[in-house]
Amino acid sequence: MKGLFLTIEGVDGAGKSSHMDLIAASIEAFGYEIVSTREPGGTPLAETLRNLLLSENMSLETELLLMFAARQEHLNQVIKPALVSGKAVICDRFTDSTFAYQGGGRQIEAKKIQSLVELVHPNLQPDLTLLFDLPLEIARERINAERQLDRFEQEQEEFFKRVRAAYLARAAAESERFIVIDSGQSKAQVAAFIAKTLTERLQAHLLVSPIK
Secondary structure (H helix, E strand, C coil), rough: CCCEEEEEEEEECCHHHHHHHHHHHHHCCCCCCCEEECCCCCHHHHHHHHHHHHHCCCCCCHHHHHHHHHHHHHHHHHHHHHHCCCCCCEECCHHHCCCCCCCHHHHCHHHHHHHHHHHHHHCCCCCCEEEEEHHHHHHHHHHHHCCHHHHHHCCCCCHHHHHHHHHHHHHHHHCEEEEEECCCCCCCHHHHHHHHHHHHHHHHHHHCCCCC
């Protein structure tokens, strides 16, 4: 079986983590063994870089380069081996996050980001991407109530407006890859939409039906 690469994206507080088990179950129904991972992170070295990225002040260029350094390690050690062995990789954030946060939020030129894409993973992109989208005021309420905020979560509203706009622009430009989820709905409504839509898209992508 050919490996499957699915990524999960969205602004902080969009509710991605609440539906990870459902997403995994929907993919397992097609006979896949699941590898769940995240970015930045996924390996000991990449997790060390993640801690730096979420806590330490740094220049925009350093932030961007560390993101791709962590991604290179993650690809080499986790993602590529899993895909080669025919597994399904579910990754919480990937390069779309870089275009959204460093590109949209930090306003780094897209061509600079793309040059690093060409260096790190020129021939690999997700097969499907779930984008959890909701009004920013709801997202901010959720994360403020849940945890101590990291360096990115402490950014101002205008930053997150640019992040969200960048995400939605990418989704519009690559509608065959993206599934946009209105995560401002109830958890049950979101779950029902994911189960139905993800299964339909996987069936169309893989040209097979779920295993009974």
